[in-house]
Amino acid sequence: MNVSSLQYRLTDAERKTFEETGYLMVEDALSPDQIAALTRETDQVYAKKVAAGHDPHQALFYPNFLPDSSLFADLTDYEKILPKVWGVMGWNIYLYHAHLIVTPPSGKPRDNKTFGWHQDSGRVNQEIESYPRPRLSLKVAYFLSDTSTEGRGNFWVIPGSHLEDTLERPATGEGQPEGGVPVLAKPGTAVLFDRRTWHTASPNWSEVTRKILFYGYGYRWIRTKDDMTVQTLWEESDPIRRQLLGWGVNANGYYSPTDEDVPLRVWLREHSPESFESFK
Ligand SMILES: O=C(O)CCC(=O)C(=O)O
DSSP states (O other), X not given: OOGGGGGGSOOHHHHHHHHHHXXXXXXXXXXXXXXXXXXXXXXXXXXXXXXXXXXXXXXXEEESOGGGOHHHHHGGGOTTTHHHHHHHHOSSEEEEEEEEEEEOOOOSOOOOBOOOOBOSSTTHHHHOOOSSOOOOEEEEEEEOSOBOSTTBSOOEEOTTGGGOXXXXXXXXXXXXXXXXXXXXXXTTOEEEEETTSOEXXXXXXXXXXXXXXXXXXXXXXXXXXXXXXXXXXXXXXXXHHHHHTTOOSXXXXXXXXXXXXXXXXXXHHHHOHHHHHHTO
């Protein structure tokens, strides 16, 4: 990891936004060239899935997509975003889950049905006994298509809902919970969101296919949430990326890491001592 990444550390204002609203938008995180190249890779994945039988009118949810392209793997430790992730979570982190979503136009008229609002992590939300629930993980969503207007299959959130363990949904099944808003993201925007922030996808009523790459970072003692066959990438990865792709010396090191387990800690100790101190 390059020291130039330090210029992208989480600012105080960004931290405040993330802590207060449960999400943070970073516009122009990807350059036009990056967007074009990642879109080409995404389109290839989609075309292959359609050729293999995926219904082209349905959204494609494709986990474990990193091995499909080195460009996808490169975002694991992307210098403009990773410093914001460790700025929130510290150094004992890895990618526990990643998925690519392509949402083609639904071809259906608009309706007012309540979307699929949820917090991430399934049973974690039933089985952890604390209030409010702990953060544990966050996701970074890289927007490749333009969802800067509503109706394009936008990602929706309820700002500030991350400290609420329950959500009141409309009893009629019509309309959205109070406070729900579409995230209006231009191509190239990265949206970091706390897993507890109540969020949802929405139908794509537009003519524009929606494309997003999701990277979920959690603590190293959390299990993967998809098959994550990223071990094949370990050999070609530098030590920090290898950590982020799940490598470790042994099982105990996920709980009580040595420096060998967590090169990100070693790097921060050397290059950003104040960050290192704050995560001790
Ligand atoms: O596709 C979306 O906009 C939402 C994705 C989502 O709910 C998730 O990653 O947990």
